[in-house]
Structures are given as structure tokens and as C-alpha cells.
Amino acid sequence: MNSLKLIDGKAAAAGVLRQVKADIARHGIHPALAVILVGDDPASHVYVRNKVLRAEEAGIRSLEYRLPTDIPQADVLALIARLNADPSVNGILLQLPLPAHIEEALALQAIAPSKDVDGFHSENVGGLSQGRDVLTPCTPSGCMHLLQATLGDLSGKHAVVIGRSNIVGKPMAALLLQAHCSVTVLHSRSVNARELCRQADIVVAAVGRPQMLDASWLKPGCVVIDVGINRIEAGGRSRLVGDVDFDSALAVASAITPVPGGVGPMTIAFLMKNTLTAALQQANTPRSLSEAPCLSTC
Numbered sequence: 001m002n003s004l005k006l007i008d009g010k011a012a013a014a015g016v017l018r019q020v021k022a023d024i025a026r027h028g029i030h031p032a033l034a035v036i037l038v039g040d041d042p043a044s045h046v047y048v049r050n051k052v053l054r055a056e057e058a059g060i061r062s063l064e065y066r067l068p069t070d071i072p073q074a075d076v077l078a079l080i081a082r083l084n085a086d087p088s089v090n091g092i093l094l095q096l097p098l099p100a101h102i103e104e105a106l107a108l109q110a111i112a113p114s115k116d117v118d119g120f121h122s123e124n125v126g127g128l129s130q131g132r133d134v135l136t137p138c139t140p141s142g143c144m145h146l147l148q149a150t151l152g153d154l155s156g157k158h159a160v161v162i163g164r165s166n167i168v169g170k171p172m173a174a175l176l177l178q179a180h181c182s183v184t185v186l187h188s189r190s191v192n193a194r195e196l197c198r199q200a201d202i203v204v205a206a207v208g209r210p211q212m213l214d215a216s217w218l219k220p221g222c223v224v225i226d227v228g229i230n231r232i233e234a235g236g237r238s239r240l241v242g243d244v245d246f247d248s249a250l251a252v253a254s255a256i257t258p259v260p261g262g263v264g265p266m267t268i269a270f271l272m273k274n275t276l277t278a279a280l281q282q283a284n285t286p287r288s289l290s291e292a293p294c295l296s297t298c
């Protein structure tokens with residue numbers, strides 16, 4: 001495989017974590033991230049364990065709250081209120097999915113916007129769409145980092161985002177727009193999705209359908225960011241694949257993220273970066289140029 005084509009998310013994430021650690025030391029602060037996990041979804045336990053490990057590596061204290069599946073919604077909201085009021089806690093992450101009896105939107109909205117390190121609170125969502133300097137969702141932020149590291153200035157590029165979820169597709173489109181791309185968002189009701197996608201300089205696939213995009217979706221030379229994480233059974237074994245048919249796309253794209261080892265590690269790295277940002281903002285500490293995003297809406 002041509003390694004020049006491979007966008008190495010593991011290495012990029014390690015770089016972001018090193019920078020977070022260095023910034024924490026430079027500012028002499030001790031950020032703390034509270035992680036709330038409700039129930040016993042095995043994948044969520046793995047995600048939370050990884051987040052806690054990366055937090056430790058970056059010099060962020062993590063506080064874990066593992067709650068039983070049948071915990072009343074009121075108790076979850078009470079915990080969030082307590083963490084909101086605790087000045088020693090800088091970030092609060094509510095691991096999704098939640099058990100059905102807990103209203104996801106209500107619980108996410110209960111997190112103080114200043115501690116909303118996932119960037120899901122409506123105040124942060126609105127701020128992002130207005131181009132304000134707010135906490136932005138980790139996965140799209142990680143994708144932007146990879147794109148800017150690969151292409152430099154994204155201004156004027158045509159970006160196609162496939163998927164319009166609140167956690168990936170929509171914030172991804174908003175961030176690309178902020179970086180002065182022309183943005184097309186495709187979704188399950190789009191007509192001629194493949195033809196539209198084939199016009200893109202940048203393709204971000206966040207669909208949740210294994211290997212849906214092959215070379216026929218791609219313009220030669222485009223850059224592909226594969227957000228999808230899908231488990232498939234093949235040849236008697238189980239493995240993870242993205243939304244992009246990697247081998248087919250590799251022949252056409254100029255650069256592409258693998259799955260695993262692409263966007264996944266960036267999501268966790270940006271969770272740590274957001275926790276640092278939240279801690280600095282709460283301490284009213286101005287950020288350096290490397291820490292602050294560049295915002296423009298003109």
C-alpha cells in the first residue's frame with residue numbers, strides 16, 4: 001500500500017494528546033473530566049475504558065460514574081446538576097446510548113454548556129452554526145484536524161458529507177463551512193447521491209453502512225475521511241470496516257483514513273482537547289494560537 005495515501009489517525013491523535021499534555025503543564029492546571037456510563041452496554045464500557053486511559057496519558061483526571069441500567073432519570077439529572085456545580089470538574093461526558101427510559105435530549109441539555117465537552121448542548125450547537133468559539137463535537141473536530149493536516153487550507157474545496165446525524169454529519173458540515181468549503185450534505189433521502197459525491201474534493205462518510213462507498217463514488221484525487229465503524233463477519237471471523245470500501249477507494253483517492261486507526265483515535269484525542277479548552281475557559285485563561293480555533297464567517 002502507498003503509505004503516502006494513508007491518513008494515520010493514530011499518529012495524529014498521539015500528536016494532539018502530546019500537545020494537550022504540554023499545554024496542561026504550561027498552564028499549570030489540573031483538568032478533570034467526569035464520565036457517566038449508564039447500564040452495561042459492552043461497547044460503551046470499552047469506549048469509556050479507552051477514554052479514561054487516554055485522559056490519564058494526557059494528564060487529565062477522570063472521574064467515572066458507572067450507574068445501573070434501571071437508575072431513575074431523575075437520579076441521572078441530579079448527578080449532572082451536582083457535577084455542573086462542582087468547580088473541580090471541568091468536563092462532563094454522558095456516554096451514549098442511554099437506556100430507553102432516559103430521555104437523551106433532556107439529559108444532554110442538562111449538562112452546563114461550559115462543561116459540555118461533547119458539544120451536544122443546544123447552546124454549543126447554535127454557537128457552532130453562528131461561527132462562535134464554542135466546544136465542538138469531538139468526531140467532526142478530529143476529522144477537520146486530519147483534513148487540514150492533509151490538505152492545508154480547505155478554502156474553496158467542494159466537500160460532500162454523507163450522513164446528517166446531530167453528532168457527526170451536521171456538525172461536520174458546519175465545521176467545513178466555517179473552513180470556507182462549499183458543502184453538500186447527502187442522506188438517506190438524497191437522489192443521485194453517487195453522482196453528487198463524485199464531484200467532491202473531500203468526502204466524509206458517516207453513514208453506518210459497511211463499505212457502501214466504492215471507487216465509483218469518488219472523483220480521482222479526492223480525500224476520503226471514513227467515520228463509519230461497522231462490525232462484519234467474513235471468512236468465519238469478525239472485523240471492523242468503515243463506510244468506504246477501502247481497497248477499492250484506495251485506487252482512486254489521493255488520501256484516505258483506514259478503519260480502524262483513522263477517525264476513531266481522533267475522537268478521543270479531541271475529547272481531551274475539549275476538556276483542556278473547557279478548563280482554560282473556566283479559569284478565564286486566554287488560549288495560545290495553537291489552542292484557539294480560527295473563526296470567520298465572511
Ligand code: NAD
Binds near residue numbers: 139207265267
Ligand atoms: P446515524 O445512524 O445517526 O446517521 C446515519 C446517517 O446516514 C443518517 O443521517 C442517514 O440519513 C444517513 N444514511 C443512511 N443511509 C444512507 C444512504 N443509503 N445514503 C446516504 N445516507 C444515508 O449514525 P451516526 O451516529 O452519524 O454514525 C455514522 C457512523 O459513524 C456509524 O458507523 C458510527 O458507528 C460511526 N461513528 C464513528 C465515530 C468515530 O469516533 N469514528 C463516532 C461516531 C460515529
